[in-house]
Amino acid sequence: MPARPFAALFDMDGVLVDNTDFHINAWLQFAHRHGFPLTKDQYVANINGRVSADAMAYVFQRPIVGDELATLTEDKEGIYRELYGPHLQPAPGLLPFLDALKVANVKLAVGTSAPVSNVHFTLDGLPLRPYFDTIVDASMIQHGKPNPEIYLTAAEHVGVDPAYCVVFEDAFAGIEAGLRAGMNVIALATTHTRAELADSGAALIVDDFTSLTVDAVRALTTGG
Structure with missing residues (x-):
């Protein structure tokens, strides 16, 4: 059969x-730019594998929705693509x-x-x-x-x-x-x-x- x-x-x-390391570095840079210190351990425990709305809510400690979510997401992902692009x-x-x-x-x-x-x-x-x-x-x-x-x-x-x-x-x-x-x-x-x-x-x-x-x-x- x-x-x-x-x-x-x-x-x-x-x-x-x-x-993974490029995403971590992008999140750390992004969070620092917005005045929210973030560690690698915090990334692994609370951000890795999660959708942007949940990850952003963790970083900013409040719900992030709509146009603000879209803008912040592309801000962070732009950092990531710039870092990882040469290594893809x-x-x-x-x-x-x-x-x-x-x-x-x-x-x-x-x-x-x-x-x-x-x-x-x-x-x-x-x-x-x-x-x-x-x-x-x-x-x-x-x-x-x-x-x-x-x-x-x-x-x-x-x-x-x-x-x-x-x-x-x-x-x-x-x-x-x-x-x-x-x-x-x-x-x-x-x-x-x-x-x-x-x-x-x-x-x-x-x-x-x-x-x-x-x-x-x-x-x-x-x-x-």
Whole structure:
């Protein structure tokens, strides 16, 4: 009997690209400009993997909405793109792994908390967009990670039951979102160490994509 189709759902920042340090530095610069001191530990615990509205609310300690949210978000993301632009590259092993998944007819999706401008910057800048059957970004959901909406939406768009989806994440909020969606999660040790990820609930922890195979990922879906 043929193996049941499954889907691979990827976060973008810290997964498709190993850019965490650039985001951290951009947030630190942005917060400093606006008179709000921010540390790396605060970023990791309260900002990484979350949609801009939640991240900005943490930095400014008040709700940020509407035009103000849009302006501040682009301010911060402009800093990030300026810092990371000269270094933009896919994560180690990503392209061969995506090629193998496509050959195996695996459905592929991106589920990212990033704003649309950064999605264009990354997926079109490399380019990675042609690999993916659907892209779900922050503008398409009501609730950011760790709410499972983004991954449930991605699964719906590719027509695959959540039990047959595997999520690739680097952030605790994203790992929780994948687990709450009823999916297995592969954690990449880019933002957090393997030790820090050990109790995250991830089914597998890897440094990058170089050692991953389609069969290893398929084995994590319900029924193998």
